[in-house]
Amino acid sequence: MQVASRPAQPSGETIAKMRSWLKKKLSQELSLGAPASSIESTTRQLLETTLAQSKFTLSAEARESLIEEVTAAYAGFARIQPLLMDPEITEIMVNAPDKVFIEKGGKLELTDVTFPDNRAIMGLIESIILPLGRRVDANSPTVDARLPDGSRVNAIIPPAAIDGPILTIRKFAKEKLQFEDLVRLGSITAEIKDFLIACVAARLNILVSGGTGSGKTTLLNILSGAIPEGERIVTIEDAAELDLHQTHRIRLETKPADTDGKGEITIRHLVKNSLRMRPDRIIVGEVRGGEALDMLQAMNTGHDGSLTTVHANSPRDAVSRLETLVLLSGFDLPLRVVREQIASALDLIIQQARLSDGTRKVTSVTEVIGMEGETIVLNEIFKYDTRGRNGTENGAPKIEPTGIRPMFDSKLKAAGFTLPPELYGADMATLNAPRRKKR
Structure with missing residues (x-):
């Protein structure tokens, strides 16, 4: 049976x-x-x-x-x-x-x-x-x-x-913020909005600096939205967060190693690969390692208008942080050479901060002028004024121009942006006042 x-x-x-x-x-x-x-x-x-x-x-x-x-x-x-x-x-x-x-x-x-x-x-x-x-x-x-x-x-x-x-x-915001939203929220002024739009359109290389949770990626996303149509944009991130509206965009994302420790794809690998993809602009979500050198070299070799972010508490700290990251690239470069790379690659540093009341604001917009001796020279164009409670006056943000016109103003004009002297803090009444004749 x-x-x-x-x-x-x-x-x-x-x-x-x-x-x-x-x-x-x-x-x-x-x-x-x-x-x-x-x-x-x-x-x-x-x-x-x-x-x-x-x-x-x-x-x-x-x-x-x-x-x-x-x-x-x-x-x-x-x-x-x-x-x-x-x-x-x-x-x-x-x-x-x-x-x-x-x-x-x-x-x-x-x-x-x-x-x-x-x-x-x-x-x-x-x-x-x-x-x-x-x-x-x-x-x-x-x-x-x-x-x-x-x-x-x-x-x-x-x-x-x-x-x-x-x-x-x-969480990923369902509604994408625009420059107008930053003005409404008091993160920037209308003048800074016009200035930043001009800087992006004029293909300046921009670094967004700030601490954890300060809104760097959000600002980077908004800045990227000002890039004109018709340019080939490559975005590189650890976890894809940027949401660009342009039609000619390529999104790249890192990959961790598999169970055997193989197959890892790093930011640095993607930055190097992107250079072979004929990009007009490269946007890196954040530099935190040796890819900083590759990003600077890309900015210095015809990829103007590129953008990235870095963790730092001030524009000067951002420069120091980049120096450290470049030295982590594995190349034994003299410090002066590293600083020359940074000074020639970057045009603008935007400092973002989360204040004690929970609001996020742009606290500094700083031009990178060049080298003077062994030092990278910075010029602050807009500065967050902390006078008064939370730096506000009658509910309006106190992010004020310093009165200094940036050296790259000619680039803005060449791109079709003629910004008024008042935007930089010039007193037109004084400038237009008749001069006294010498006796």
């Missing part, structure tokens, strides 16, 4: 693969913040289909355990859904099960959102990164990723994060 063979029991390794596949498939099937009922029913359906196709069998207890684990991981989306949907929230920070912070109006706030434990946070992280083809584990405890809507995700887990997994989501 022949006994029918019973379906095989999957091994522990097979169950682990099944769990990962279910999480990935679930993320593709459902939208962020789907209700718990949809999550559970979809998981059951996917599991039944998988078992039927694989001819494996699972006990009722094992099935329920697997479904509970998978749904619990994905249900983390439901906990943060109100935060994801709130347009006024710009950042979500999960520091611990009972410590979920947000940034709203430039201020940090503790929310009432909680997670059962660190495993639930870990499940949320995996649910986010698995569909994006990224991984995070004890051997590679940090990960950067970009959600389909453009939001930027960073996660760090033990052993690097001592107290448990940490998740940070920087």
Whole structure:
């Protein structure tokens, strides 16, 4: 008598693969913040289909355990859904099960959102990164990723994060800000708006400097919007955030190494490659390593009008930071040569800052003139005046011209922009007053 063979029991390794596949498939099937009922029913359906196709069998207890684990991981989306949907929230920070912070109006706030434990946070992280083809584990405890809507995700887990997994989501603004919005918000004045538009159109090389969360990328995006149509633009970023409206644009993004430590694509590699793509302008989201040298060389070799950002607290600090980054490129260059590269490549440094009241403002617009001896000479054209409360007077931002006309004013005129002397702070009444005759 022949006994029918019973379906095989999957091994522990097979169950682990099944769990990962279910999480990935679930993320593709459902939208962020789907209700718990949809999550559970979809998981059951996917599991039944998988078992039927694989001819494996699972006990009722094992099935329920697997479904509970998978749904619990994905249900983390439901906990943060109100935060994801709130347009006024710009950042979500999960520091611990009972410590979920947000940034709203430039201020940090503790929310009432909680997670059962660190495993639930870990499940949320995996649910986010698995569909994006990224991984995070004890051997590679940090990960950067970009959600389909453009939001930027960073996660760090033990052993690097001592107290448990940490998740940070920087939300992508649904409505793209324009120069007029910066004027309305008091980040810049109408005069600075006209000046910056002219500088971008005249193909000046611009560096945006600022601290973390100061709005550098937002400003870079707005500046890029002033680039005329008909130019070939290559953007290079760690996580693509720039959203340019021009039709002739190419977006490049870095890639982390795979599980074997191979296949990494760095900013520096992309900058070098972009030079072979016949770009009119190169925009690098941020320079933080040896790619600073490649970017400066690109600016010095016919790619005028390029833009990038750097972490620094002042224009002078930005120059020093670039010096340090160039020295990290692996080339043994004398400091004077490095400074000459910077002085000849850059035309303008825009300093962005987040103030104590949570607002983000341009605090300095500085021209890079050249070298004087061993020093790079800077000329501040617009300066944030801190007189009075928060540097304001009758509710208007106090970002004032210093009275100095930039050396590159002739470039602006050649591009068709003749800016009035008053924009730079010239007193026309004094200039037009009749001069006294000498006796």
